[in-house]
Amino acid sequence: MILSTFIQALAQILHMVISIYIWVVIIAALVSWVRPDPYNPIVQTLYRLTEPVYAWIRRYIPTVVGGIDLAPLIVIIGLQFIDLFLVKLLFELAATI
Numbered sequence: 001m002i003l004s005t006f007i008q009a010l011a012q013i014l015h016m017v018i019s020i021y022i023w024v025v026i027i028a029a030l031v032s033w034v035r036p037d038p039y040n041p042i043v044q045t046l047y048r049l050t051e052p053v054y055a056w057i058r059r060y061i062p063t064v065v066g067g068i069d070l071a072p073l074i075v076i077i078g079l080q081f082i083d084l085f086l087v088k089l090l091f092e093l094a095a096t097i
Helices: 001-030 040-058 071-097
Strands: none
Touching: 001 040, 001 071, 040 071
16 A cells, blocks of 8 residues: 555656646747847756757757757657656556555
8 A cells, every 4th residue: 555655656746747847848949939038047947957858859860840940849749658658557556556
């Protein structure tokens, strides 16, 4: 029972972290369209949170198509897959214990 509760809590926290990061990616993508001040602390924080993941994806997949960077879309799709697969798997594991 304790292990089951722990796994459920872990799955719920993972789901919450993934959801928050998806929103960070969406906000960063929207902010990038308006050419914000690069010295703004919010813009710098968004850049620091998203750029390492974008750089990792760009290393393996060409993401610029027709002048549009698809890295945020690839990140969101990947995070959604992890959320739907891994979090659901953790909940199922907790239900069987």
